[in-house]
Amino acid sequence: MRKQILFLFSFLLGLSLFAQQSEEVLLTIDGNPVYADEFSRVFSKNLSLIENEEDRDVNEYLDLFINYKLKVLEAEDLKLDTLASFNKEYNLYKKQLARKYINQSEVSEQLLQEAYVRLQNEVNASHILFNLRADASPKDTLEVYKKAISVREKILKSKETFASLAKQYSEDPSAKINGGNLGWFGVFSMVYPFETGAYQTEIGAVSMPVRTKFGYHLIKVNDKRINEGEVTVAHIMIEETKDPEADKAKAEKLYKELQEGANFADLAKQYSDDKNTAIHGGKLSSFKKGKLNSEKFENVAFNLNEIAGFSKPIKTKYGWHIIQLLAKDTVGSFDEEKFTLERNIKKDSRAQLIASEVLENIKKLYQLKEDDPNLSYFNKNIKVNVSTNTLESSSLTDIPQKNLITLGEEGETYKDFAEYITANQKKASSLKTTPQALAVLYEEFKNDFLKEYHSNHLENIDEDYAHVIEEYRNGLLLFDLMEKKIWNAAKKDTTALQQYYNKHKNEFVTPASFKGIIASSSSKKMMKKLKRELKKESFEKVKENFKDIIFNSNTFELNDPSLPKKLKIKKGISGPYQHNGTFVVIKINAIEKPKIIPFENAQGQVISAYQKQLEESWLASLRAKHNVKVNQSSLAKLKKKFE
Known part of the structure; x- marks a missing residue:
């Protein structure tokens, strides 16, 4: 909770500790200057968060900025920055943040470009592993390397397959089963040196020994292909039975219903024999090519291009399938992929290269x-x-x-x-x-x-780090200050809360609402018929006769998004209204007028409102305590710049 609240202050924080302050003074507090550059940087930082042009008011932000400056001064006057609890939390965060900045430098352009090129292709490879400890002696390292070279020469000269030699020589236990075949993989799937060896080896060739933390590898590249990304699909599966013709006929009937407009997810829930996915409308987890145990299924799925489009029935070893495309994520442009690539590089074994580069830069400083x-x-x-x-x-x-x-x-x-x-x-x-x-x-x-x-x-070297750590410091101070002056004071003073409630009782009321029924359907004709029946029959009987209509019986607040805007709140039946892509009929049984909420039930709202009043009063006292003067000429320049 504390960390969440700290971020509420962040838009007012981030003082410039490095850049030469402009001589342009925006305001003074007790004669001490606050420069226009500082406000300009803070305001610029938050422009992207403001959607409406009319909300980008420099005067309003200036008031907030002054309040922030006065609060920080008050916290320092109260020596909150000397408390043991403050320093413990501040120093811990400072250390953690510094570690992050030091260990995660900017990823080099070369690594980014290399990863992007590899992202566009996938490799199918096999390997033979020769175990070797990462800290092995030079003698042991040379011995294992020579062994790998001798096996490579045997592979090149022998008529035996790579798989059979992998079963014979590889120290990867799985090789006894798969002959060293690793299947298809892409960038970031393997440790970096192995990945590099695989991407740099031609199809059909066997690499020189590649050293990783596991030992030496001989890599045989079986094939390469373009990375088609991944797809998310749903399917309706008709499991193979003893009557193949009936299975096919059922699949074709479902396909025809889909062509006539039936909902794919509804049919999957009703008819699909893949019960694990049927409950989710047939949806499968996203997958890349080579991840499913059916090449035919994958090929059809990847050949679908229209979202919500579906295939003709296809036959696999599992039965008949109709496949619907839900999403297709292909490789984007370099700029589109850059953020993800940077994140993956920092988590990958490439991070060791970055750490080495960081250390070298530190040594130079x-x-x-x-x-x-x-x-x-x-x-x-x-x-x-x-x-x-x-x-x-x-x-x-x-x-x-x-x-x-x-x-x-x-x-x-x-x-x-x-x-x-x-x-x-x-x-x-x-x-x-x-x-x-x-x-x-x-x-x-x-x-x-x-x-x-x-x-x-x-903080003396890295400007970005200095800004972030200053934001956090001031955020901690403001949290402690607000807790001391406002939040705890409001929560603990029950007498004052009760008095505030008694004075503002009419502000704590339940919203206007009604008890009734909302019925909806895509058929306007059916909704008109329903309206007529509701006037003659009981709700229970009508509900039984109209099984294709969705009914919702409840108490609805007047701002409920399921209510059409044209609805007039009065007892009786009205509609049909066109709303949210459907037709709606509403029956209002009883209207509930707003009621004053008892103090016990409204206490959370009362505390919040009372805290707001306390803060406004306290800020007024801070304004009276300090002499704040705004340089109108400097302010006019800022308005011209931002407005």
Whole structure:
């Protein structure tokens, strides 16, 4: 709830911390300037949210803006930004947001273009896997690579099929069953190196060994095709029985009814033998080509082009089907696909490439000072092989009492690195010597420090991050302020609430309504007949005689969207009215006039109204407390710009 309310304030937030402020002063609060640039940026940010031109009133937004500035000042005067609860939540969010900005940099144009090109095609491939740990030693890596090369040479020379050799050599357990065949797949379906190997290999060829986190792969590309996207269809299925002619005749009869205008979903619910989809009008989950166990069904589904159009009855191994196209999602233009591609790239193994790029950019930003880059002290004093034996940091004597690395006023000591070695030795377990292990761990130690430093100082580097974090800070302050001054005060003061209710009782009333019946049908002729019958017979009897008409018996508020606008609220039967694509007859049995809602039932509405009154009074006091002066010349320029 708290986070939701914070976003209500966001349109007033986002102060410019980087751009040079314009000398144009929009207003002053107690003599302190507020620049036109700040208001202009906030107002511009929200123009897209305002649909009606007449609502884009600079004066109204200026009032809101001034109220916001006064509220933030009040929160700071009350020292709400020094509370432990505030700082805990603010610092946690700041850290989480910084991590997001650091780890998810802008995706490079090259990766985007590559992904888009691949998105337009799909690959059918098989593979042979040679298992290898991601942290394997150079010796083990070379050994597995040579094994993969020898098997590849055998494939190229042998008359045996790739599938039979996959069953013999692949360490992927599924290969024993499928001969290494992975079927059809597209971009983002496989780990990035494997995907690259598959897309870069020609049809019928076998790739050189491709290294992934699972090991080395030999990839044979069986085929490639254009990505036709995915479709959503519904179907009516007539299950195959012992009487094939009757099955076919039933399918053809249903097809004829559809041609004559019958509703596809209704027929599916009534007649389809696929009971799992029949209850949903025959609708299947969206699918790509190759995902169903019927190539014929897929081909017919993808050949449908008109939404709501349907096929002739087709025969598959499951029986007869009539297929209706509900939606078709083909590959869009680069601009249309860009957002989805960016999101998928950041979730994909490509993210490691982005993270590496981010780290390199961070290194370029700062000049890290190293006291002992060659780690002379550690190489001299560590007596165990760090890659194989546990090092206790406490065993190191005469450890220098100073920073090993320093950046600005911050740094990490020799002792910090000693403890880091102890905590992260497993990362160096594949290395042979202590100097090798120390070099790897030291590089990670420096990288971790740089990323942490960058995170803590990101608002000085990244303007977008600085704006977002400032928005969140002020949102937290305003939430706490409003809770303290308005929301809790209104909820807890029951006497004041009761007094407010007594004074404004006529504002808390039930809406005008009526008890009656709404009947609807697509046939105007039938509705006229129904109207005549309703005047003569009871509702129960009429309902029994008109089974094709939809009846709704209830209490209806006068603003109910199911009521036609021309309806006159008086007892009796009226219509038929044309409304929402149907014809409607309405019978009004009793009209309910608005009634005052008892205090107990209206308490939520009373609290909301009382809170609004309190806030208006409080804002008036803030306006009186502070001296606000608006520069009319600057305001006129803003109006000219936005209006």
